[in-house]
Amino acid sequence: MSDIDTVVVGAGVAGLTAARLLAAAGQRVVVLEARDRVGGRTHSQRSDGLVTDLGASWIHGIDDNPLFAAVRAFGMPTVELTVGSYQPDSRPIAYYDPEGVRLDQAQVDRFAADVHAFDERLATAVAASSHGTSYETVVETTLAELAWPADRRERVREFLRHRTEEQYGVWIGDLDAHGLDDDQVEGDEVVFPDGFDALAGRLAEGVDVRLEQVVTRLRWSTDGVVVRCGDRDLAAHRAIVTVPVGVLKAGALVIEPPLPDPLAGALDRLEMNHFEKVFLSFRERFWAPDVYAIRRQGPAAAWWHSWYDLTPLHGVPTLLTFAAGPCAQAIRGWTDEAITASVLAALREIHPHADITPAAVEVTRWRDDPFALGSYAYMTVGSTTEDHDVLATPVGGVLHLAGEATWTEDPATVTAALRSGHRAAENVLGRSVAIETLWAAVVDRSAAQASRVTRAAR
Numbered sequence: 381m382s383d384i385d386t387v388v389v390g391a392g393v394a395g396l397t398a399a400r401l402l403a404a405a406g407q408r409v410v411v412l413e414a415r416d417r418v419g420g421r422t423h424s425q426r427s428d429g430l431v432t433d434l435g436a437s438w439i440h441g442i443d444d445n446p447l448f449a450a451v452r453a454f455g456m457p458t459v460e461l462t463v464g465s466y467q468p469d470s471r472p473i474a475y476y477d478p479e480g481v482r483l484d485q486a487q488v489d490r491f492a493a494d495v496h497a498f499d500e501r502l503a504t505a506v507a508a509s510s511h512g513t514s515y516e517t518v519v520e521t522t523l524a525e526l527a528w529p530a531d532r533r534e535r536v537r538e539f540l541r542h543r544t545e546e547q548y549g550v551w552i553g554d555l556d557a558h559g560l561d562d563d564q565v566e567g568d569e570v571v572f573p574d575g576f577d578a579l580a581g582r583l584a585e586g587v588d589v590r591l592e593q594v595v596t597r598l599r600w601s602t603d604g605v606v607v608r609c610g611d612r613d614l615a616a617h618r619a620i621v622t623v624p625v626g627v628l629k630a631g632a633l634v635i636e637p638p639l640p641d642p643l644a645g646a647l648d649r650l651e652m653n654h655f656e657k658v659f660l661s662f663r664e665r666f667w668a669p670d671v672y673a674i675r676r677q678g679p680a681a682a683w684w685h686s687w688y689d690l691t692p693l694h695g696v697p698t699l700l701t702f703a704a705g706p707c708a709q710a711i712r713g714w715t716d717e718a719i720t721a722s723v724l725a726a727l728r729e730i731h732p733h734a735d736i737t738p739a740a741v742e743v744t745r746w747r748d749d750p751f752a753l754g755s756y757a758y759m760t761v762g763s764t765t766e767d768h769d770v771l772a773t774p775v776g777g778v779l780h781l782a783g784e785a786t787w788t789e790d791p792a793t794v795t796a797a798l799r800s801g802h803r804a805a806e807n808v809l810g811r812s813v814a815i816e817t818l819w820a821a822v823v824d825r826s827a828a829q830a831s832r833v834t835r836a837a838r
């Protein structure tokens with residue numbers, strides 16, 4: 381039998397968290413990662429002195445969040461940017477009406493008050509909704525109860541559509557009514573001037589991580605697991621699989637025997653989304669000063685409606701916008717040039733007198749990335765919030781799933797990935813482990829076979 385206690389598939393935040401905690405507990409752990417880098421969907425691009433987070437950017441709420449405790453302990457600098465959860469207000473946002481005219485502060489305050497009032501009614505409607513209701517249905521039912529003029533209702537309706545798209549990368553009618561239940565932000569949000577990927581780098585220190593190892597098959601029995609990488613098999617007493625649900629659903633990593641219920645049903649009901657980033661940097665800033673974001677209302681803004689000011693982060697005038705849900709699906713085959721032209725046309729409508737010529741543009745393609753197949757998972761109509769936790773039910777005492785989609789409380793985030801990796805380590809060890817071990821422990825290098833990140837032999 382193998383001398384490996386636990387094989388971890390995937391060196392994203394979930395996999396590295398689990399591996400680090402297990403190694404700190406004295407286990408012999410091997411992490412197999414398909415890419416030539418660690419971090420998974422936290423990926424920071426560095427060029428011309430600029431650091432651009434192509435995957436996750438934000439910690440969505442730093443209060444009582446072990447992820448924030450970890451990044452502080454690792455000494456990662458952060459910048460406050462509390463506008464990452466599609467808030468209608470709380471930080472200054474330059475709103476433009478359907479005709480492209482900027483709203484004054486009183487108009488912004490009235491609109492934000494409408495959203496807050498609507499959200500309160502919506503929460504009650506979501507709680508009372510029957511199983512299998514879409515988010516769109518509860519929104520429409522709640523809107524119909526309001527004696528508001530049509531245009532006032534329409535502004536709130538489009539805000540909720542856009543929020544669904546930005547938060548979950550999906551059309552409002554395809555998301556379960558409970559799909560945004562977790563959408564609470566506790567405390568400020570922060571981003572990373574030196575890149576979010578520093579977290580994965582620190583978590584990987586001292587852990588036996590093997591890069592460029594595409595796992596295609598995992599066989600399990602109550603005796604242990606065997607994973608297939610290329611033409612080689614690796615046996616271990618147990619496995620933690622952290623690949624995105626899209627990879628599992630596509631059959632790119634075959635599990636034998638197949639996942640039993642209730643895991644199989646839960647996996648079936650979660651889907652990877654369509655969500656891409658478009659970064660535009662400029663030589664001169666042309667948008668309103670002192671705002672965190674620019675937002676346009678009305679039908680012309682169905683696709684491009686929100687731009688986030690990353691200038692404090694990047695040091696040069698930079699806007700970030702998202703292609704999310706139907707927009708991301710529609711532009712998937714477009715060239716970067718065509719996408720840029722479409723975004724710029726929308727920006728020019730609300731800044732008609734500015735010279736809007738970007739110095740650089742970066743477009744992500746997570747949906748076409750074979751090791752992600754989307755940005756994160758959403759709840760299809762008919763799923764339940766518990767489906768996330770159900771996915772982490774240990775199988776046969778030897779197989780554990782972890783990753784953002786396996787954490788109910790705040791799925792689709794790096795926080796969820798970290799917490800799920802912590803839970804998987806505890807399930808493997810059969811006891812609780814203080815999360816502080818993650819940053820306090822110096823992993824015992826003799827416990828890991830290679831004790832460093834290695835690449836596939838060529």
Ligand SMILES: Cc1cc2nc3c(=O)[nH]c(=O)nc-3n(C[C@H](O)[C@H](O)[C@H](O)COP(=O)(O)OP(=O)(O)OC[C@H]3O[C@@H](n4cnc5c(N)ncnc54)[C@H](O)[C@@H]3O)c2cc1C
Nearest residue numbers: 390392393394414420421436437438595783784793794797
């Ligand atoms: C564009 C974008 C924006 C986002 N914004 C935010 C944000 O602002 N804040 C936030 O909290 N979250 C955000 N997220 C989500 C966040 O990045 C993820 O929830 C989190 O990083 C997932 O971590 P994970 O460990 O579960 O999965 P991953 O990071 O995907 O790790 C899984 C690993 O498995 C590897 N793998 C896949 N297939 C195989 C295989 N066959 N064999 C071996 N290895 C394999 C992958 O390469 C990957 O490294 C964003 C994601 C994207 C893409």
